[in-house]
Amino acid sequence: MTLQTSAIEPSVPRAIIGVVVDNALVLALVTVFAIFSFATPTFLTIANLQSILVNNFTLLAIAAIAMTFAVSVGGIDLSVGTAIDFASFAFVSLVLAGQPVVVAALAGLGAGAAVGAFNAVLISGIGISPFLATLGTLFIGRSIQQLLTNGGNPVYLPPSGVPEAFRFLGRGAIGGIPVPLIIAAIIIVAATVILTRARFGRVALAIGIQPSVVRYSGIAARAHVAVAFILAGLIAAVAGLILSATVTVYIPSSGSAFLLNAIGATFIGTTLSRLGRPNIPGTVLGVLLLGIVANGLLLTGLNFYWQQVGTGLLIFAVLALSFITRRKA
Amino acid sequence: MSATSPDETGDAIHLDGIVKRFDGALALNRASLRVRRGTVHGLVGQNGAGKSTLIKLLAGLHQPDEGRIEIDGQAYDKLTPHRVEELGIHFIHQDRLLVPTFTVGEALFLGREPRIAGTPFLDRRLMQRRASEILDDYFGVKLPSSALISELSTAEKQIVQITRALLDQPKVLVFDEPTAALVRREADILFRLIRRLRDEGVTVIYISHYLNEIEELCDTVTVLRNGEDVATLPFGETSAAAIARLMVARDIADLYPKRSVTPGKDILTLDRLSAHGKYQDISLTLRRGEVLGLTGLLGSGAKELIRTLFGLESATSGQITIDGKPARSVNPAQAVDRHLALVPEDRRGNGVALDLSVTENITLSSLKRFTRLGFLDFTSERREADDLIRRLEIKTSGRNALVRTLSGGNQQKVAIAKWLSRHSEIYLLDEPTVGVDIGSKVEIYNLIGDLAARGAGIIVLSSDLQELIGITDRILVLFRGSIIREFASSQTSLDDVLAASTGSIEVLRHVG
Structure with missing residues (x-):
């Protein structure tokens, strides 16, 4: 009854719970950070924190932001890895063929966007559910890569044939800050602005929440869903470019390594946000959380194979936290 | 079906002098409810009157602060949902x-x-x-x-x-707003079932906003207002109108405020519009400032007609003209651009997004107005939301509250506010007051009057004939896909419209 709920004065415990709910992700991050700082002496060093950002954060953050756009319209993109791979393949192959790095990079972005556009046709055009459509794309993409590479042979750039611009993209730094990290930061800011301040972002979130109302409001919902998936492909392609520029090789289907963590980070961010909506800051904090746990467990001397146990426990903890806070709030 | 034999009389349920506070706010103030075995007992009251709280107490979901709960003549101190189910009390809830x-x-x-x-x-x-x-x-x-x-x-x-x-094999069944999401034919099946259960000895508590249902179904009715039971009456001694007065402490004539507006130019014209198997040769004209009623049984084609106008279904032949221009819409986006607005019957499914805020719902279809170079202008968006919340008296804890937290009547106001923000001019209102309490109903009727006075054309599709007669200028009755009669609302009676909509023989002869 409206009478009762509106008459409630916020009491002190409620206010505290409110703060916890609003900042659950930050609190979780601080807790994990504190635990590892105490547990191992090497965690809280500048070198290690840099390593977290470069090795455990950049690529996954970009892939997870791509995922967040698909999730914002109520979908999911199981083919983020495919877009990463296609971008990487196009980029490396064209550089190898002697094309200018800029041309090759644009072709890579185009390849990722094309994967997104293929998903968009399946989902918005034909009406297949995002889960199945992108799963299909994932499988088809895998086959195509094997066909293109004679059964999965990597495409190497010979050490002598790596152009300076290519190396700069993967290993360069501006003012001491690694280029990939700068690119990730730009994407984080741009994606945040698009999702919170652009009309497209508002409509996308509304579609994710209640698509029929969007349609009944006279908005072309399908077109917005299509754009979200193309955007996901395009953003994932950036991760593909950085990945191949860092390791100077294209390895077929290597992008799929990011898929599960991207899903994890996105849903950690969504679950622990106050309104339960997909959001970029939440996704980024989710990526950090996963990265810190992976890095911290490694430093504590645990066997590498325990890392995924850590990730799994982290996800359970997040679920438990959201369940407790939501019930009380 | 029940263990109780029919000749045994007494109270199945007796809630006596119940007081319940939530964080200091008084939800129930010495409310009593006494339900005799084997009867259908109506429970009515506006939103906030205390119906849900009373029912939740009976369900064992809350404990009373004061008062007694007796079931089958035995007092219970602490009820739990499990215990209540063991005692044979079951709840049918829409949500x-x-x-x-x-x-x-x-x-x-x-x-x-x-x-x-x-x-x-x-x-x-x-x-x-x-x-x-x-x-x-x-x-x-x-x-x-x-x-x-x-x-x-x-x-x-x-x-x-x-x-x-x-x-x-329940002894008591409690129905909480069971028909809110049902069409009339389905509701009829439900009513038959409830009567049969009563005849088999089951006691039924029936909660509804629809007084005509209460009148049709219940042996006795208890009216709650502000947490108190203001009256318990056998239906032989009362009427829906008397109950409405008790609920709102207001006169029935005030329930249907009608502004008199002089109609202006034609805004919407249909010329022999047909959709195969749904309706045929529908011709009508709607003028600015006019409120046109539309009614018909399930299958009359009225609903499909409204959906066609909004681009959700297509017509097979005929013309739609808006402001003198041909205007058959192939999708809602096109219809909205032509200043059409649909307030759909399924409010919670299609009318408002429950998990978007009041502001986000209000500006959803008019976002272009609040966009500069693709980005939202939050200041003007907030101003618009505040303005409409004030104008429509939407009761909400704030513009950022989720629409889920609003009452049905206020959700409906948000669904209408969305189109005011879009500056729509032709309003298609499909069962606009379904599941809305009486106080909000009157406010929605007033709002319809305001829209008409500002020069909008309004079509109200409703199966509540009293409502149609009360708030429209003309009523068109559809029967099996054709308009079979037109009434001037001020010169007609409930019986006439009802007879026409059910296609009774005299009416057909009248047409022939």
């Missing part, structure tokens, strides 16, 4: 969730699956048989027990809920 991915069979027996004697295995054959017996006997329907809950219509989900209760 009660059934797990969507369960099959009908699983949903029916969840938590009390019969087992094959002496084994841990489920007795699927027995489950199947008992379920289909009840479904067939009471509803005359066959729901395959392997069907998924998510595949069922609202009415079918309700049937599953009721069947689940009937499997326990």
Whole structure:
């Protein structure tokens, strides 16, 4: 009854719970950070924190932001890895063929966007559910890569044939800050602005929440869903470019390594946000959380194979936290 | 069906002098409810009157601060939902969730699956048989027990809920707004069922916003207002109008405020519009400032006509003209651009997004107005939301509150505010006051009057004929896809419109 709920004065415990709910992700991050700082002496060093950002954060953050756009319209993109791979393949192959790095990079972005556009046709055009459509794309993409590479042979750039611009993209730094990290930061800011301040972002979130109302409001919902998936492909392609520029090789289907963590980070961010909506800051904090746990467990001397146990426990903890806070709030 | 024999009289339920506070706010103030065995007892009151709280106390979900709860003549101190179910009291609630991915069979027996004697295995054959017996006997329907809950219509989900209760041979069934999401034909089936259960000795408590349903169904009615029971009356001694007065402490004539507006130019014209198998040769003219009523039974084509105007269905032949220009819309986006607005019957499904805020709902279809170079101008968006919240007197804790937290009437105001923000000029209102309490109803009627006075054209599709007569200028009655009569609302009676909409012979002769 409206009478009762509106008459409630916020009491002190409620206010505290409110703060916890609003900042659950930050609190979780601080807790994990504190635990590892105490547990191992090497965690809280500048070198290690840099390593977290470069090795455990950049690529996954970009892939997870791509995922967040698909999730914002109520979908999911199981083919983020495919877009990463296609971008990487196009980029490396064209550089190898002697094309200018800029041309090759644009072709890579185009390849990722094309994967997104293929998903968009399946989902918005034909009406297949995002889960199945992108799963299909994932499988088809895998086959195509094997066909293109004679059964999965990597495409190497010979050490002598790596152009300076290519190396700069993967290993360069501006003012001491690694280029990939700068690119990730730009994407984080741009994606945040698009999702919170652009009309497209508002409509996308509304579609994710209640698509029929969007349609009944006279908005072309399908077109917005299509754009979200193309955007996901395009953003994932950036991760593909950085990945191949860092390791100077294209390895077929290597992008799929990011898929599960991207899903994890996105849903950690969504679950622990106050309104339960997909959001970029939440996704980024989710990526950090996963990265810190992976890095911290490694430093504590645990066997590498325990890392995924850590990730799994982290996800359970997040679920438990959201369940407790939501019930009380 | 019940253990109680019909000649035994007495109270099945007696809630006496119940006081309940929530964080200091008084929700129930010495409310009493006395329900005699084997009767259908109506419980009415505006939103906030205390109906839900009273029912939650009976369900064992809350404990009273003061007062007594007696069931079958025995007092209970601390009721739990489990204990209440053991006592044979079951609740049918519109929002009660059934797990969507369960099959009908699983949903029916969840938590009390019969087992094959002496084994841990489920007795699927027995489950199947008992379920289909009840479904067939009471509803005359066959729901395959392997069907998924998510595949069922609202009415079918309700049937599953009721069947689940009937499997326990209940003594008391409590229906909380059961018809809010049902069409008339489905509601009729429900009413027949309730009468039959009463005749079999089951006691029924029936909560509804629809006084005509209460009048049709209940033996006795209790009216709650501001947490108190202001009256308990046998229906022989009262009427829907008298009950409405008790609920709002207001006169019935004030329930249907009608502004007199001089109609202006034609805004919408239909010329021999037909959709194969749905309606044929519909011609009508709507003028600015006019409120046009539309009614008809299920299958009359009225609903499909409205959906066609909004671009949700297509016509096979005929003309639609808006402001003198041909205007057949192929999708809602096109219709909205032509200044059409639809307030759909399924408010919570299609009218408002429950998990978007009041502001986000209000500006959803007019976002372009608040966009500069693709980005939202939050300041002007907030101003618009505040303005409409004030103008429409939307009761909400703030513009950022989720629409889910609003009452039905205020949700509907948000659904209408969305189109005011879009500057729509032709309003298609499909059952605009379904599930809305009487106070909000009057406010919505006033709003319709305001819109007409500002020069909008309004079509109200409603099965509440009293409402149509009260607030429209003209009423068109559809029957089997054709307009069979037109009434001037000020010169007609409920009986005339009812006779026309059911296609009674005299009316047909009148037309012929």
